[in-house]
Amino acid sequence: DAKTTQPTSMDCAEGRAANLPCNHSTISGNEYVYWYRQIHSQGPQYIIHGLKNNETNEMASLIITEDRKSSTLILPHATLRDTAVYYCIVRVARDNYGQNFVFGPGTRLSVLP
Amino acid sequence: KAGVTQTPRYLIKTRGQQVTLSCSPISGHRSVSWYQQTPGQGLQFLFEYFSETQRNKGNFPGRFSGRQFSNSRSEMNVSTLELGDSALYLCASRPDRGPTGELFFGEGSRLTVL
Numbered sequence: 297d298a299k300t301t302q303p304t305s306m307d308c309a310e311g312r313a314a315n316l317p318c319n320h321s322t323i324s325g326n327e328y329v330y331w332y333r334q335i336h337s338q339g340p341q342y343i344i345h346g347l348k349n350n351e352t353n354e355m356a357s358l359i360i361t362e363d364r365k366s367s368t369l370i371l372p373h374a375t376l377r378d379t380a381v382y383y384c385i386v387r388v389a390r391d392n393y394g395q396n397f398v399f400g401p402g403t404r405l406s407v408l409p
Numbered sequence: 410k411a412g413v414t415q416t417p418r419y420l421i422k423t424r425g426q427q428v429t430l431s432c433s434p435i436s437g438h439r440s441v442s443w444y445q446q447t448p449g450q451g452l453q454f455l456f457e458y459f460s461e462t463q464r465n466k467g468n469f470p471g472r473f474s475g476r477q478f479s480n481s482r483s484e485m486n487v488s489t490l491e492l493g494d495s496a497l498y499l500c501a502s503r504p505d506r507g508p509t510g511e512l513f514f515g516e517g518s519r520l521t522v523l
Contacts, residue, residue: 330511339413339499339514340452383452397512399444399452 300384305404308378314371316403318384321365326388329360330397331369333380333405340383340399343369374407381405411436413515415500421521427488430518434481434502441483442512443475446497455498458483487520495522 301319308314320329331343344351344358346367351358357370371378383402414433422428434441443455454467458477475485481502487494497519501512 332512337497337517337519339501339516340512342511342513345511397442398454401451 299398300386300400302382302384302400302403304401305406307406307408308371308374310376310407310409311373314374314378314405314407316369316371316382316384316405317366318369319366320384320386323364323386324388327386328388329358329364329367330385330387331356331358332383332385332399333378334383334402335377335380343382374405376407376409379405379407413500413502413513415498415515415518417518418516419519419521421523422490423523424490424492426490427486428490428520429484429486430498430500430520432483432485432500432502432515434483434500435504435513437504438502438513439481439505440503441477441481442501442503443483443485444499444501445469446499446517447493447495452499455485490522492522495520 328345328347330345332340333343334340344353344356346358346360360367381402381404383399385397413435416431440459442457444452445455446452455469455473456463456475457465461477472488477483497517499514499517501514503512
């Protein structure tokens with residue numbers, strides 16, 4: 297699976313949009329971009345995923361560049377409860393060989409009051 | 410729909426003992442993965458089971474083992490515990506349908522080895 301690069305930490309003011317970048321310059325054509333977050337001492341939580349097009353759900357938006365070498369997770373109105381470590385992962389879609397998700401160190405987002 | 414359930418949530422063991430952790434996946438999910446999380450190494454993949462068969466295994470010693478039952482519930486076992494095995498052990502399940510199979514995690518079992 298392709299490796300990803302994320303900033304170690306970021307701050308965001310409460311109520312503002314949080315934009316979390318991720319570089320995945322070696323991504324393959326059949327690899328998806330997934331985002332998870334982990335609030336302290338809890339299991340990681342799935343946020344969103346995408347292949348080529350931008351995606352939006354009730355939690356966030358995912359913007360993928362045209363060359364697919366980078367992406368940005370957008371939390372439109374960050375709240376204190378969004379303080380967490382955010383993981384960007386790239387991997388192929390489902391396969392029959394159980395490829396695992398590879399979690400890097402992620403970005404520690406702190407939402408400040 | 411109930412989420413992924415892990416038991417016990419917390420446990421303390423001493424070096425040399427063994428431990429068994431349990432995971433009940435989301436109903437209908439047949440794939441179960443296990444991860445170890447430590448402050449120094451982050452989230453590391455242990456193994457994945459599907460329909461009672463281990464499909465993939467991470468780079469952990471043989472002291473770490475697992476199994477899956479016909480109802481998709483899974484257990485992992487760590488024998489001859491070492492201090493370095495202190496960690497949060499996370500279980501995740503994923504749906505069979507759909508192409509991308511995102512993971513759904515439990516709250517984890519926090520193991521402390523003294």
